Amino acid sequence: MDWEPTRRSLHGVAELLLAGPQHRATGRIDLSVTDGGFATAAGPALRVEGAELVAGDTRLRLAGRTYAEVAAEAGIEAGAPAGVYSGGPGIRPDEPIVFAADVLAALVRAFTEGDRALRAFAPESVPILWPEHFDVAISVAEVNYGVSPGDGYVGEPYAYVGPFTPREGGFWNAPFGAARAVSELGDAAAIAAFFAEGRAAL
CATH class of the missing domain: 3.90.1150 (Aspartate Aminotransferase, domain 1)
Structure with missing residues (x-):
């Protein structure tokens, strides 16, 4: 099983689409594991369920799109938490999200x-x-x-x-x-x- 591409993309979702927006809104970076995925621990209310990002009542397909494209549709800014740590995956918002089911x-x-x-x-x-x-x-x-x-x-x-x-x-x-x-x-x-x-x- 080739773990790396999907793991890297899912890591990017956690960092750029959940932790980053949460940090900019609340100063927190911690996320929570949920059934079928994970979610922000504070606002904004964002969660991953399988291969989708759920933002409020909106469900957005992740695979085959860039982080920036998904973020724009969700009404958030794609980007890692700034000035918190230096050891992240280094994923750019314009990279495509790749998932193997x-x-x-x-x-x-x-x-x-x-x-x-x-x-x-x-x-x-x-x-x-x-x-x-x-x-x-x-x-x-x-x-x-x-x-x-x-x-x-x-x-x-x-x-x-x-x-x-x-x-x-x-x-x-x-x-x-x-x-x-x-x-x-x-x-x-x-x-x-x-x-x-x-x-x-x-």
């Missing part, structure tokens, strides 16, 4: 299962989908727990445990802590169990 479904499922796992693992915490690295995560007692859609280290969606202070031992298999593919773990219960295993290994 099977990859898109797998990415959305990874976020959904990851969000459910985080809520089960740490009910007192609210998972946040961050637009910079495009992962849904929480921090508890100086440890990051989350699910990434994949990156240069692991090419497919994976769950991770990232202590602020590096650890050593059999569980810790990544430079940032520990990682395990979502395809290997399966559902939210298994992902939550992985988080619990990481907490026990600290």
Whole structure:
């Protein structure tokens, strides 16, 4: 499965069409995972459902169009949050959005299962989908727990445990802590169990 084109485009949607407009309106960049996609945590009310952007009562097709074209139809400005972080994907508003249906479904499922796992693992915490690295995560007692859609280290969606202070031992298999593919773990219960295993290994 070729993850990168769809992952990059979906990351661009999160950054340019949701987090950017939200930051310009409210100063916030945090997004929330929802059934079938993700949404702004504050105004304006924007969300992704599958391959569509929902802006109020308007549903807009994403694939095959540029971010700027979709934004204009939604009544927003396409652009990343300014002056907040420097490590984003570097996507331009005039780039086309490219989705492969099977990859898109797998990415959305990874976020959904990851969000459910985080809520089960740490009910007192609210998972946040961050637009910079495009992962849904929480921090508890100086440890990051989350699910990434994949990156240069692991090419497919994976769950991770990232202590602020590096650890050593059999569980810790990544430079940032520990990682395990979502395809290997399966559902939210298994992902939550992985988080619990990481907490026990600290």
